[in-house]
Amino acid sequence: MERKVIAMFAVLALAACSKEQSQSAGSATTTAATAQGQLGADQIRHVLLQSYPQAAPAINAMQIETSGKKVTLRGNINDEATKKMLVDGVKQIPGVDKVNDELKVLAK
Numbered sequence: 338m339e340r341k342v343i344a345m346f347a348v349l350a351l352a353a354c355s356k357e358q359s360q361s362a363g364s365a366t367t368t369a370a371t372a373q374g375q376l377g378a379d380q381i382r383h384v385l386l387q388s389y390p391q392a393a394p395a396i397n398a399m400q401i402e403t404s405g406k407k408v409t410l411r412g413n414i415n416d417e418a419t420k421k422m423l424v425d426g427v428k429q430i431p432g433v434d435k436v437n438d439e440l441k442v443l444a445k
Contacts, residue, residue, distance in 0.1 A: 376403050376432045384430055385423060392419055399423075399440065406434035414440050 378401040385396045399412030408427050414420040424438045 376406070376408070376430070378403055381408055381427060381430065381433075385426055388426055389422060392423060395419055395423065406432060407437065408433050408435070409437040409439060411439040412441070413443050415443055417442050 381401050381403065382396060386393055389396065395412075395414050399410055399414070402409040402411070408430075410424065410427065414423070420438075420440050420442055424436055424440065427433055427436050
């Protein structure tokens with residue numbers, strides 16, 4: 338029960354920071370999915386896009402797979418800082434217990 342309350346609070350805090358009303362509606366969906374322990378790739382992508390709009394091209398290009406509370410990230414990222422930011426961001430999402438990082442940093 339306590340975990341559900343914390344998860345709901347965290348996602349609602351994200352929604353409060355949102356600039357657009359439509360983003361807040363999406364966060365409510367994420368809150369409900371998180372509370373039930375059913376995170377999907379779309380919810381993960383939505384939270385990342387809200388939190389890191391500057392990384393939208395990388396977020397939209399990467400593959401996100403979910404299995405229970407495990408999230409796998411695949412694809413190519415331009416730099417190590419963006420990779421770390423996105424992996425750490427997914428780890429902070431309530432309901433995610435494990436992140437399998439299969440992102441590759443492209444050589445410059």
